Amino acid sequence: MKKFLSIALILVLIIGCFAACGDKNTTGDPDSEESKPPVDDTASDETIKVAIIGCHTGQNAQYGLGVLNGAQLYIDQINASGGINGKQIKVIAYDNKSDNQEAINAFNRAVDEGITALIGDVISANTIAVVGEAYPLNMPMITPSATAAAVTYDDETDTVYSNVFRTCFIDPFQGEKMANYANEKLGAKTAAIIYETGNDYAVGVKDAFIETCKKLGIEIVDEEGYATGDVDFMSQLTTINSKNPDVVFCPNYYQDNGLIITQARKAGIKATFIGSDGMNGVKGYASAADLEGTVYCSGYAPGVTEAVKAFDEAYAAKFKTEPNMFAATAYDAAMVLCNALQIAEEAGLKTGSDEYKQAVIDAIRDKSADLECITSSGYTFDERNNPVKNAFIMKLVGGDEVYVETY
Amino acid sequence: MSLVISQLINGLQSGSIYALVALGYSMVYGIIMLLNFAHGDIIMVGAYVAWLAMVHLALSPILAIILAIIACTLLGVIIEKVAYTPLRSSPRLSLLITAIGISFLLENLAQLIFKADAKRVPPLITGPSINIAGQYVDFTAIITIVVSVISMILLTFLVRKTKMGKAMRAVSEDMVTAQLMGINLNSTISFTFAVGSALAGIGSILYCCTYPQASPTMGSMLGLKAFVAAVLGGIGSLPGAMIGGFCIGLAEAFVSAVGLSVWKDGVVFAILIIVLIFKPTGILGKVINEKV
Numbered sequence: 279m280k281k282f283l284s285i286a287l288i289l290v291l292i293i294g295c296f297a298a299c300g301d302k303n304t305t306g307d308p309d310s311e312e313s314k315p316p317v318d319d320t321a322s323d324e325t326i327k328v329a330i331i332g333c334h335t336g337q338n339a340q341y342g343l344g345v346l347n348g349a350q351l352y353i354d355q356i357n358a359s360g361g362i363n364g365k366q367i368k369v370i371a372y373d374n375k376s377d378n379q380e381a382i383n384a385f386n387r388a389v390d391e392g393i394t395a396l397i398g399d400v401i402s403a404n405t406i407a408v409v410g411e412a413y414p415l416n417m418p419m420i421t422p423s424a425t426a427a428a429v430t431y432d433d434e435t436d437t438v439y440s441n442v443f444r445t446c447f448i449d450p451f452q453g454e455k456m457a458n459y460a461n462e463k464l465g466a467k468t469a470a471i472i473y474e475t476g477n478d479y480a481v482g483v484k485d486a487f488i489e490t491c492k493k494l495g496i497e498i499v500d501e502e503g504y505a506t507g508d509v510d511f512m513s514q515l516t517t518i519n520s521k522n523p524d525v526v527f528c529p530n531y532y533q534d535n536g537l538i539i540t541q542a543r544k545a546g547i548k549a550t551f552i553g554s555d556g557m558n559g560v561k562g563y564a565s566a567a568d569l570e571g572t573v574y575c576s577g578y579a580p581g582v583t584e585a586v587k588a589f590d591e592a593y594a595a596k597f598k599t600e601p602n603m604f605a606a607t608a609y610d611a612a613m614v615l616c617n618a619l620q621i622a623e624e625a626g627l628k629t630g631s632d633e634y635k636q637a638v639i640d641a642i643r644d645k646s647a648d649l650e651c652i653t654s655s656g657y658t659f660d661e662r663n664n665p666v667k668n669a670f671i672m673k674l675v676g677g678d679e680v681y682v683e684t685y
Numbered sequence: 686m687s688l689v690i691s692q693l694i695n696g697l698q699s700g701s702i703y704a705l706v707a708l709g710y711s712m713v714y715g716i717i718m719l720l721n722f723a724h725g726d727i728i729m730v731g732a733y734v735a736w737l738a739m740v741h742l743a744l745s746p747i748l749a750i751i752l753a754i755i756a757c758t759l760l761g762v763i764i765e766k767v768a769y770t771p772l773r774s775s776p777r778l779s780l781l782i783t784a785i786g787i788s789f790l791l792e793n794l795a796q797l798i799f800k801a802d803a804k805r806v807p808p809l810i811t812g813p814s815i816n817i818a819g820q821y822v823d824f825t826a827i828i829t830i831v832v833s834v835i836s837m838i839l840l841t842f843l844v845r846k847t848k849m850g851k852a853m854r855a856v857s858e859d860m861v862t863a864q865l866m867g868i869n870l871n872s873t874i875s876f877t878f879a880v881g882s883a884l885a886g887i888g889s890i891l892y893c894c895t896y897p898q899a900s901p902t903m904g905s906m907l908g909l910k911a912f913v914a915a916v917l918g919g920i921g922s923l924p925g926a927m928i929g930g931f932c933i934g935l936a937e938a939f940v941s942a943v944g945l946s947v948w949k950d951g952v953v954f955a956i957l958i959i960v961l962i963f964k965p966t967g968i969l970g971k972v973i974n975e976k977v
Contacts, residue, residue, distance in 0.1 A: 337801055475947045503947045507906060509896040512695040513941030520688050533803045537896055544823040545691070563805045563898065 325368040326361075326619055326629055328353065329388035331381065331408070332400035332423075334373040341604045342400045345422050346371055347597050348608030349397045355592075356616050363623040367616070374399060378407040385411050394630045395419065395619065395638060397611050400604070402426035402478070413439050418638040420615055422607035425449050426478065430663040441639050443663050445610040445653065446577050446603075449479055452554040453486025453529065455575050455669045459685055460525050460552055461494045463671075464573075468497045470523035470549075472514055472538060474530050475503035483529035483554045499523050504534075511538050515545040523549050531556040536563020543568045558603060558672070558679070566677025578606035578653045579670035579681040589652050603653075610651040617649055618642040687820050692942045693935070698826040698895065700934020701833035705888035706911030707918065707926035708840060709881035715921040716857045716877045718777055722784040723764055725908015726791035727882050731757040731889030732899035733799060736806045746809045754886035761882020762875050770871070788905070795901035803900035806893040825894040836887060837927045843880070844923065853877055857921075906950070913957045919970025928968055932956075 330349050333342035353367050361367060370391055372384035381404040385396065395418040399405040405424035412419050420443045421429060427450070430442045460466040469491060473480040484501075491498055499521040502514035515538070518526060526542065526549050528535045535557050542551070550571050553560075557574035580600070581587050589609060593601040601609075618641035627634040646657040654667035671682045706728065713721045734756040738749035768783050812824035844850040852873045855863040864870050892907070893899065910933055918929025933953055940952045960967060 340802075502941075502944070505947050505950055507902075508946075508949065509898070509903070510695075510699050510937070512698070512895075513692055513938045514946050516688065516691045516695060517942060517944075519691075533898065533900075536805065537898060540897060541895070544825070546821065563803070565808070 325366050326623075327368045327370055327388075327391060327393045328615065328619075329370045329372065329385070329393040329396045329398065331372045331374055331384045331388065331396060331398035333376040333404070334371075336376050338376050338401055340602070341423055342373070342376075344602045344604030345398065345400050345608040347593065348422070348601060348605030349612040351589075351593055351596060351605075352609045352612035352616065354596075356612075362616060362620050365623065365629075367619075374404050376401055376404060378404055381405075381408050382411055389415065389417070392630060393417075394634065395615055397422065397608065397615060399424065402429060405429050409439055409442055413441060416441050416632065416635050416639070418615070418618065418635055418642060419443070420445060420611040420642065422446060422611040423604050426482070427662075438662050440663070441635075443614070443642050443659060443665075445607045445614065445651075445657065445665060447667060447669065448664050449482030449554075450486035451664075452575055452669070453483040453488075454490045455685065456483075456527065456552050456554060457487050457490035457494060457496065459573070459575070459671060460527075461491075461496055463685075464525060464550060464552070466496055466524040466550075468499045468521075468523045469525045469527055470500040470502070470518045470521060471498065471527045471529075472502045472504065472511065472518065473528070474506055474534060476506045477530070479556065480529045483556075484527070487527055487529065508534075509537055511541050512545060515542045515547060518542070519545050519547045525550050525552050527552050529554045529556065532559040533563055535560050539568050539572065540564045555603060561674060561677055561679050566674075569674040569677065572674040573682070574672055575669035575685070576603060576672050577669070578603040579672060582670065582681055582684075585650055586652050606652045610653050610657070613649055613651055614642055614646045614657055617646060621645055688942075690820050691822075692938050694822055694826055694830075696935035696938030697931060698829050698934070699937060700914075700931035701829045702888050702892050702895075702907070702930075703911045703914045703933050704927045704930025705833050705836060705884050705891070706907060707914040707930045708837065708923060709884045709888075710912055710915040711918070711921055711923060711926040712840075712853075712877055712881045712884075714915070716853060716874060717769070717773070717780075717860075719769065719780045719784060720912070721881075722781070722908065722912075723787040723791060724881070724885060725904035725906075725911065726788050726795075727757050727760055727764075727885040727904070728889040728892060728907060729795060729899070729901065729904035730760055730791060731886045732806060732893050732903065733795060733804070735809060735890060735893055736804050736899045739807045739809070740804075746807075750809060750890050753890055754883055757886030757889065758879050758883045761878045761885070765875055765878040770874075788908075792901050792905065799899075799901065801901060803898040803903075806897045806899055808894070808897065809890055810894050825891075829891045829895065832887065832891060833927075833930075836884060837923070840880070840884070841923060849873070849876055910950075910953055913953050915967075916957060917960050917967055919967030922967070922969040925967055925969035 330346050332345045333339060334346060350369060353369055357366050370388050370393055374381035374384050381399050385408045397420055399408050400423050402424040405421050406428055419441055422445050425446055425448050427448055430439050471484055473484045488498055500518050504511060528538055528551055535553060539551055553574035555576045558576055580590055590601060593605060618638045621641040622634050622637040625637055627637055643659055649656045658666050660666055668684045671685045672679050673682045709724050713719055731753040735749045735753040738744045738752045764787055768787050772780050772783055810825060810828055814821040814823055815827055844853060852868045855868055856873050914929035914933045915926050917932055918925030936952055937949050940949050
């Protein structure tokens with residue numbers, strides 16, 4: 279019995295060791311050279327370290343991997359053409375698993391490894407968590423995808439996080455855009471809304487849409503909500519149909535929108551559906567006939583310019599998959615950041631020093647207007663560090679999502 | 686007025702699917718006193734089979750429907766043989782926990798194999814809208830209601846009039862005595878699972894006609910609501926399951942129609958709580974005296 283017990287204990291210990299090792303391996307990203315001890319200052323003079331933190335596994339992996347790949351693509355291109363001031367950029371990539379605590383841990387670890395800037399995080403909640411750590415350090419930070427207003431601006435203390443920027447547009451912006459578009463281009467006089475009530479994104483876009491509609495004189499004839507996970511919208515859509523609106527606004531994600539539009543046609547709704555960038559990808563979730571004419575705004579449109587085409591091809595060649603919007607805004611984020619790093623390097627500042635970080639932040643804010651970016655012709659930022667950029671209007675034609683215009 | 690009729694039909698349509706699933710719950714509960722929480726996930730598997738057959742094997746909708754129903758039936762029997770039969774003499778709590786385990790197993794397997802995002806199931810049954818009293822009603826809504834009512838009638842016939850049905854009733858009444866009377870317990874219970882799962886298969890097809898997406902967790906909420914329907918109707922009672930299903934569907938449609946759609950799930954579970962407090966046997970349930 280004693281023998282058995284001791285063997286069992288040994289086994290448990292061994293398994294424990296393995297488990298611990300396994301854990302270590304999953305914290306970092308397999309693509310990066312990870313688990314290195316903090317590097318001393320002499321090494322950081324030769325390379326510029328940039329962290330890319332996001333959700334690379336789990337439910338939101340599609341977003342996080344898009345960001346990682348998009349940013350990596352640009353940085354690889356810069357490195358291949360000689361780097362910045364002769365210095366190579368070293369990417370430190372960590373997976374935050376869409377978890378706030380993991381996000382903070384990953385950021386702190388990256389700081390210990392001597393990063394000079396951060397591209398990330400991906401999800402708004404994670405980004406807000408990391409901003410809390412990054413703001414006191416004045417760490418230059420660009421998120422390609424966090425759309426919540428609170429990422430760059432604290433409502434309670436009326437503070438703008440001066441070190442945080444983004445290359446995506448914020449939620450309310452899309453609601454405004456689509457209300458204006460419905461008014462100007464679709465001639466809508468009445469609108470109905472169906473939105474996911476428990477989703478900050480949907481609510482944010484919806485509120486801005488309603489506010490703008492009021493200003494423009496579009497009457498909101500019906501506002502229907504649904505709970506997360508619902509699949510049956512027939513009752514709400516029957517009510518909407520009875521009010522006969524010109525447009526139906528769906529600021530939700532594409533899977534829900536696919537179900538909504540399919541059921542709406544069954545309920546007899548003939549109106550045009552309009553949506554926000556969450557609509558991107560809806561073509562796989564409803565029939566071409568039901569979707570025909572649906573429009574939404576997007577932060578990225580494939581192949582609109584030569585630069586975008588080149589990006590699409592390079593991305594597809596490297597990662598064997600089509601880029602998504604997150605990859606595009608991440609590519610832009612990397613471009614804006616590298617440009618700022620270049621300016622700071624040329625000023626002769628010590629890499630990673632406080633002055634250096636401030637120079638990078640100033641350069642992002644003031645010197646990004648002339649860049650040839652993928653989703654915007656250069657970036658300028660408003661007083662809350664939100665980008666001033668146009669949206670791409672996409673339309674469902676024959677079951678495909680095609681670019682219509684830049685609005 | 687037409688709005689009221691439309692909403693009624695919406696309620697009956699979703700109610701029909703709840704009713705079909707609730708029938709499976711009730712049958713299994715009736716025979717081995719097990720709340721088969723894996724029942725909802727069998728529907729999920731049915732939806733994925735239909736999707737696989739249509740999208741990857743390019744089969745016709747009819748074949749896809751048949752395949753999905755067969756797959757559900759087989760799966761139900763396999764689950765019974767592998768997970769529940771070995772535990773037949775164990776406490777009922779062990780069975781219940783096993784059922785929950787099977788439910789998690791199926792959900793996570795689906796997530797592993799098909800990934801977490803939903804798959805669009807192509808239209809399985811299509812047809813023109815039908816004009817009923819000046820009101821256009823979607824074809825799938827009619828089919829859903831008609832098919833579930835027919836299934837219910839056939840099932841009642843099976844249980845009341847056939848020899849197998851007699852065996853099922855006998856087993857549910859007293860398992861040991863039924864065995865003494867020469868009824869093959871194993872095959873009767875397997876048959877019950879097969880029928881219940883086939884109904885789940887039909888349910889999954891009707892579900893995919895109205896909500897054309899297959900996702901790994903689609904069965905859990907559907908299963909829970911069908912469970913509420915079964916409890917409301919009186920668990921173990923077949924007509925009760927049907928009535929319960931329609932009540933839940935209509936309640937949901939009503940709540941959404943008055944603009945409280947966000948409260949839909951809340952109302953369903955409030956019904957469960959109220960039924961359990963005031964009439965635990967449900968609408969048509971019998972009072973079972975615990976044998977001492």
